[in-house]
Amino acid sequence: GQQLNQSPQSMFIQEGEDVSMNCTSSSIFNTWLWYKQDPGEGPVLLIALYKAGELTSNGRLTAQFGITRKDSFLNISASIPSDVGIYFCAGQARGSQGNLIFGKGTKLSVKP
């Protein structure tokens, strides 16, 4: 089946640092979504992307729909402690029934 490769699996952040993560696939996707999940809660939709090359911001978060339509990137600028959590990418593949495929997540933690 179709899979999304999300990296890195985990990373440590220091307040003020910029953070980058990405998702790649071997298939072409029509839609890319980015979610954040806090412990014990449901994922919250951060950004939705619908066009190749699209760059969309939500506050300090910026996401891009890759030109090849096989990848997407999420950047967090000037991170703050409340940015910790798990970030998931999700995509809707071309030719699929419309259900989303989720990456395995990138876990952001605070540097000790």
Next chain:
Amino acid sequence: SQTIHQWPATLVQPVGSPLSLECTVEGTSNPNLYWYRQAAGRGLQLLFYSVGIGQISSEVPQNLSASRPQDRQFILSSKKLLLSDSGFYLCAWSRTGIYEQYFGPGTRLTVT
């Protein structure tokens, strides 16, 4: 605005006991509804989705079932729970033809 509710929030059940988890959506009509399971805080596995009352599609064969008795109500059930059914169960909804999914707060199920 739309809201999605799940209950119970947490549940501890013995092996072999039945299960019923409920999800309701407010503020929209004819939503697509989804049940996901998340193990160990990572990765979302789609279990069931529904595009209308009485219409259920299963993604993964297992001892769970789903029903949609009303437009905005989605129920996840089991006749006999297994240890492997433990996890975090998430309900989500989307508008017809739109891929953005919105998640509920989740139910933490522990089978002992």
